[in-house]
Amino acid sequence: xxxxxxxxxxxxxxxxxxxxxxxxxxxxxxxxxxxxxxxxxxxxxxxxxxxxxxxxxxxxxxxxxxxxxxxxxxxxxxxxxxxxxxxxxxxxxxxxxxxxxxxxxxxxxxxxxxx
Numbered sequence: 001x002x003x004x005x006x007x008x009x010x011x012x013x014x015x016x017x018x019x020x021x022x023x024x025x026x027x028x029x030x031x032x033x034x035x036x037x038x039x040x041x042x043x044x045x046x047x048x049x050x051x052x053x054x055x056x057x058x059x060x061x062x063x064x065x066x067x068x069x070x071x072x073x074x075x076x077x078x079x080x081x082x083x084x085x086x087x088x089x090x091x092x093x094x095x096x097x098x099x100x101x102x103x104x105x106x107x108x109x110x111x112x113x114x115x
Contacts, residue, residue, distance in 0.1 A: 001033065003035075004024065004034070005038070006021050006035065006036070006037040007021060008039050008073075008084065009039055010048065025037065025082055036092050037085070038087055039073050043073065045075070
């Protein structure tokens with residue numbers, strides 16, 4: 001693959017995407033592949049966890065641990081290694097295609113503009 005597109009929506013509860021997908025993102029980053037990801041919301045991790053908490057719990061996970069609020073929609077390692085687009089796969093593909101159309105280095109020969 002020349003590029004990876006990943007679904008980083010919450011998986012089985014508020015907070016984290018699928019662990020297998022997170023591994024694949026990390027592996028692609030380690031190989032130097034561009035990673036684009038999509039989420040259905042711009043809400044931060046802390047906001048989503050807090051929304052699922054009872055009154056006065058704050059942004060604590062089910063295990064009682066405080067969720068650090070970096071203002072990011074996913075874990076720091078995922079948010080800083082992938083280009084995250086709000087929307088689904090079509091929105092993510094549109095963002096990637098705009099780089100192809102602009103001639104951004106690394107995207108010219110991928111053929112994504114034709115798909």
